[in-house]
Amino acid sequence: MPPFKKLILVAMLSYGATAASAASVAEYNSPDRYDWWKYLQLLEKNVQQEMPAGSTVQASDAQRMQLLRAVGSPLQRLGTARAMLGDSMGAIAAFDTFEQLTLYQQRKGQPHADDDARLAAATPRDAIHAIVEAASKRQIVILNESHHVPMHRAFAAALARELRKIGFDTLAVETFGTTPNAWPYIHEQTGYYSNEPVFGHFLREARQDGWAFVQYEEERADRGADDYPRQRELEQAENIQSRIFASRPNARVFIYVGYSHSVETPIANKREDDVRMASHVRRITGIDPLTIDQTVMYAHAAPGAEQASYQQAQAKSDSQRPFVLLGPGGQQEVFGAYRNGVDMQVIHPRYAAGASGRPGWYAMLPQLQPHRIPANLYPATGRKLITARATGADLHAVPYDAIVISADAPAPQLMLPPGSYTLLESL
Incomplete structure (x- = not known):
């Protein structure tokens, strides 16, 4: 990935900001970024x-x-x-x-014969409320994400906020590097995907709420390519046991994973089984995790790319909040590839755009409020990147927001918590 070549200090937002030094801008332009x-x-x-x-x-x-x-x-x-x-x-x-x-959509999108009947009989319930109620009796919650969907991190942040209130204390995240606690802020080396600003906000808020961060991903050079997927699932689960439950058997853990690491079936009976991480966690710890999917039921850029049942499912609720669907007997309904593999499935509505020009799902992050980009920063032609960073902070910290603005489109607003920020443009 190419290094930063030139970023220019262009403005200070009027939220109590003070001038940044030339040295800090030079640090931001360093070749190791x-x-x-x-x-x-x-x-x-x-x-x-x-x-x-x-x-x-x-x-x-x-x-x-x-x-x-x-x-x-x-x-x-x-x-x-x-x-x-x-x-x-x-x-x-x-x-x-x-x-x-x-052809992944064709493979994953095939409906089950009873999908229409299950959808017709289902009733919606707020996803956060339903998950927190189910989690009150659990010791482990596993939620997945699509690694290219910041909306999923906004939901994870909203869920973590509520899980902390009922006694969950440990946050284990797939993206964490080997030293997630090495800095008092969210550093660009805290993790790879956590360089994304919404992920950064999720982790900043979690740290402020007192979550203990634990890294469980293992990067070993001695694994062959053929053996890598199976060994990775196993080692992730073994690390969760050794790094959390071996010393804190009563810890209550929120594990945030990518995609199918959350799947519990087939059930692992021995170490050699070719199964997903969640199944190994259940076998190794003896704890039945609450497993949740949010990677199937959400709006796509083209409706044809959506899961076959999404349009009908999202029409079950007129809320702009994520929800789950309950069957007539109160059972959780799950559709698509994760049916029979997870306990619950979050359905994200087709969020309306906010007045800020940013997606409506930012409402899940009430600390973030819209702030206009100064008009003098708008490009006369083409595009530019505007990055908002906390004034005076280490410039290796994950930015608070980043947005591309264009000369031929209205500029969206920055979404920022209260504070003082420096804006940088990348030309």
């Missing part, structure tokens, strides 16, 4: 050159595989870069295109 903006532009150019607009619409299998070899990895990285820079729906669109090439 990542330039997500330059990276984004390189990826966009790569994808545009290799995959002209509309090239996937009627592609043959051979053409689709050729496109996948050319742009499969760049599309995934483009989605991550867009998420890092505030373009949440653009991130989803990039992954939707990748999944169109892999």
